[in-house]
Amino acid sequence: xxxxxxxxxxxxxxxxxxxxxxxxxxxxxxxxxxxxxxxxxxxxxxxxxxxxxxxxxxxxxxxxxxxxxxxxxxxxxxxxxxxxxxxxxxxxxxxxxxxxxxxxxxxxxxxxxxxxxxxxxxxxxxxxxxxxxxxxxxxxxxxxxxxxxxxxxxxxxxxxxxxxxxxxxxxxxxxxxxxxxxxxxxxxxxxxxxxxxxxxxxxxxxxxxxxxxxxxxxxxxxxxxxxxxxxxxxxxxxxxxxxxxxxxxxxxxxxxxxxxxxxxxxxxxxxxxxxxxxxxxxxxxxxxxxxxxxxxxxxxxxxxxxxxxxxxxxxxxxxxxxxxxxxxxxxxxxxxxxxx
Amino acid sequence: xxxxxxxxxxxxxxxxxxxxxxxxxxxxxxxxxxxxxxxxxxxxxxxxxxxxxxxxxxxxxxxxxxxxxxxxxxxxxxxxxxxxxxxxxxxxxxxxxxxxxxxxxxxxxxxxxxxxxxxxxxxxxxxxxxxxxxxxxxxxxxxxxxxxxxxxxxxxxxxxxxxxxxxxxxxxxxxxxxxxxxxxxxxxxxxxxxxxxxxxxxxxxxxxxxxxxxxxxxxxxxxxxxxxxxxxxxxxxxxxxxxxxxxxxxxxxxxxxxxxxxxxxxxxxxxxxxxxxxxxxxxxxxxxxxxxxxxxxxxxxxxxxxxxxxxxxxxxxxxxxxxxxxxxxxxxxxxxxxxx
Numbered sequence: 001x002x003x004x005x006x007x008x009x010x011x012x013x014x015x016x017x018x019x020x021x022x023x024x025x026x027x028x029x030x031x032x033x034x035x036x037x038x039x040x041x042x043x044x045x046x047x048x049x050x051x052x053x054x055x056x057x058x059x060x061x062x063x064x065x066x067x068x069x070x071x072x073x074x075x076x077x078x079x080x081x082x083x084x085x086x087x088x089x090x091x092x093x094x095x096x097x098x099x100x101x102x103x104x105x106x107x108x109x110x111x112x113x114x115x116x117x118x119x120x121x122x123x124x125x126x127x128x129x130x131x132x133x134x135x136x137x138x139x140x141x142x143x144x145x146x147x148x149x150x151x152x153x154x155x156x157x158x159x160x161x162x163x164x165x166x167x168x169x170x171x172x173x174x175x176x177x178x179x180x181x182x183x184x185x186x187x188x189x190x191x192x193x194x195x196x197x198x199x200x201x202x203x204x205x206x207x208x209x210x211x212x213x214x215x216x217x218x219x220x221x222x223x224x225x226x227x228x229x230x231x232x233x234x235x236x237x238x239x240x241x242x243x244x245x246x247x248x249x250x251x252x253x254x255x256x257x258x259x260x261x262x263x264x265x266x267x268x269x270x271x272x273x274x275x276x277x278x279x280x281x282x283x284x285x286x287x288x289x290x291x292x293x294x295x296x297x298x299x300x301x302x303x304x305x306x307x308x309x310x311x312x313x314x315x316x317x318x319x320x321x322x323x324x325x326x327x328x329x330x331x332x333x334x335x336x337x338x339x340x
Numbered sequence: 341x342x343x344x345x346x347x348x349x350x351x352x353x354x355x356x357x358x359x360x361x362x363x364x365x366x367x368x369x370x371x372x373x374x375x376x377x378x379x380x381x382x383x384x385x386x387x388x389x390x391x392x393x394x395x396x397x398x399x400x401x402x403x404x405x406x407x408x409x410x411x412x413x414x415x416x417x418x419x420x421x422x423x424x425x426x427x428x429x430x431x432x433x434x435x436x437x438x439x440x441x442x443x444x445x446x447x448x449x450x451x452x453x454x455x456x457x458x459x460x461x462x463x464x465x466x467x468x469x470x471x472x473x474x475x476x477x478x479x480x481x482x483x484x485x486x487x488x489x490x491x492x493x494x495x496x497x498x499x500x501x502x503x504x505x506x507x508x509x510x511x512x513x514x515x516x517x518x519x520x521x522x523x524x525x526x527x528x529x530x531x532x533x534x535x536x537x538x539x540x541x542x543x544x545x546x547x548x549x550x551x552x553x554x555x556x557x558x559x560x561x562x563x564x565x566x567x568x569x570x571x572x573x574x575x576x577x578x579x580x581x582x583x584x585x586x587x588x589x590x591x592x593x594x595x596x597x598x599x600x601x602x603x604x605x606x607x608x609x610x611x612x613x614x615x616x617x618x619x620x621x622x623x624x625x626x627x628x629x630x631x632x633x634x635x636x637x638x639x640x641x642x643x644x645x646x647x648x649x650x651x652x653x654x655x656x657x658x659x660x661x662x663x664x665x666x667x668x669x670x671x672x673x674x675x676x677x678x679x680x
């Protein structure tokens with residue numbers, strides 16, 4: 001057996017421990033491993049002759065054991081948002097298992113060009129959830145690339161020219177398809193999709209999925225209603241106006257659960273019974289969903305799992321020198337409530 | 341005027357900027373300040389002769405510009421918990437304004453004695469939300485004190501012997517008093533307080549506040565019902581058992597909103613009308629509260645403000661060498677819903 005080709009897997013098999021345990025010992029996270037196991041792994045490494053690559057060793061020499069999470073501030077709160085809280089929760093839990101901490105840096109959108117704070121962050125890799133206008137997002141992305149750390153980008157597509165960026169997102173397109181097929185199978189012939197004005201790639205994907213599914217159903221009409229924001233009052237004003245002008249959709253597919261619940265108030269006020277006279281769906285099923293009655297048909301977001309996957313992808317990238325996979329899409333699942 | 345006594349306030353007045361701006365320039369956070377303002381503040385400092393204390397300067401020389409937030413993991417998710425998410429949200433927002441980042445480190449309770457991960461955290465101060473059993477909490481507190489960083493402890497009392505620990509909490513006792521006085525003023529003569537088995541100082545304070553208020557009302561009976569956990573099923577089982585054995589309280593004061601909402605299901609199943617036949621209250625009014633109908637009478641938690649206050653207290657402590665105030669209690673407010 002060539003010494004150069006010996007893998008962690010082979011060491012793990014020789015000592016009868018997991019590959020993760022071997023990786024922890026090799027990559028300096030040996031405080032996560034019991035003394036006796038550590039001794040056996042090290043003995044096996046000495047005996048079998050494993051040597052990490054020079055690049056990997058160089059990368060490790062200045063290891064900070066911390067991953068950064070950069071969050072742009074605008075009017076929307078950040079950890080108050082259930083999606084961002086779930087991402088951070090999964091990230092932090094998985095990072096803790098691998099001996100890393102999570103450093104969160106808030107950046108104000110209007111100070112972006114001046115933002116030097118995150119240049120001081122002592123991290124081995126970065127996670128990023130972009131928001132705001134396209135130029136803001138572009139600028140931040142360029143600024144972060146200049147830090148020369150591997151980056152996980154949540155809920156955005158990856159570009160071919162960026163080898164050290166890994167995109168991790170939920171299958172929003174698939175979720176849109178599932179919801180559209182579901183309401184059509186229950187008799188909907190006209191579908192109204194309600195979205196906020198600000199462009200979120202995830203929401204564009206959901207709408208794309210609905211369009212795709214309905215394209216295969218020539219008899220079904222699809223319209224898109226744009227609400228000024230995700231706020232209840234804006235959603236309700238837009239829907240009220242739409243219905244006042246004679247719109248009568250068989251199903252309303254809201255961009256997320258908050259917007260679906262806001263829309264429900266309008267339908268209730270008009271005495272429309274669900275699901276007989278009109279159907280309604282949301283998206284994400286975060287914790288607050290279960291407190292609302294009736295239960296809104298929705299799609300389950302794997303947000304916490306996105307965070308855990310990001311932690312694993314980044315720490316592996318730090319150990320190995322490159323991302324194993326640069327475009328990771330996690331599946332979603334439809335859950336039928338009382339509104340369809 | 342003695343040069344030694346010149347304060348930031350005087351410099352601020354001389355340049356006509358805020359004390360925060362002067363503090364940012366003096367304490368090396370000058371990336372937060374515009375070039376022209378920075379120049380003027382520096383000129384005023386040179387002219388007027390301000391000198392920070394030697395201790396403060398020594399402390400600043402190794403400044404990391406990061407605050408740590410240590411969270412113990414047990415079965416309860418951490419950033420998935422709305423209280424912890426709100427704390428972290430406020431912390432991170434205020435720290436960002438002062439040029440700091442937030443480093444979050446999850447620690448598993450069963451690995452506490454081995455937990456070396458947070459010893460590696462490069463931070464200037466620590467925030468801590470303790471959970472779990474008393475010995476676990478005591479051990480973590482001692483371990484963290486050994487790191488010799490200033491500590492903010494959320495939702496716990498401060499001990500006299502610990503000068504570099506600052507306690508920041510909401511007025512849970514006052515909240516308990518408000519709720520008890522409210523239901524009594526609306527006719528309650530018997531009150532059932534529902535709490536989880538695990539001891540949280542905040543919840544003990546709430547119960548203490550109820551007891552205090554009722555002590556002044558000799559005719560009113562108070563009982564405490566202990567639920568195995570905060571989970572819906574446990575709360576419902578405990579309450580069902582209590583009512584089956586003939587308990588008939590005029591008002592149920594649940595330890596938090598989640599438990600109140602779980603209790604509501606039992607009351608509804610028994611056909612008890614609220615507030616006529618029985619009253620119900622919760623605590624905290626986090627985001628999910630508004631999705632539930634009927635609106636539960638509750639107390640508003642200033643959780644985000646606790647986080648912001650911690651950020652300000654810690655960064656001032658880092659600048660000045662000691663905490664200005666070591667026991668900070670933020671007020672709460674009663675909000676009447678449809679259940680009292």
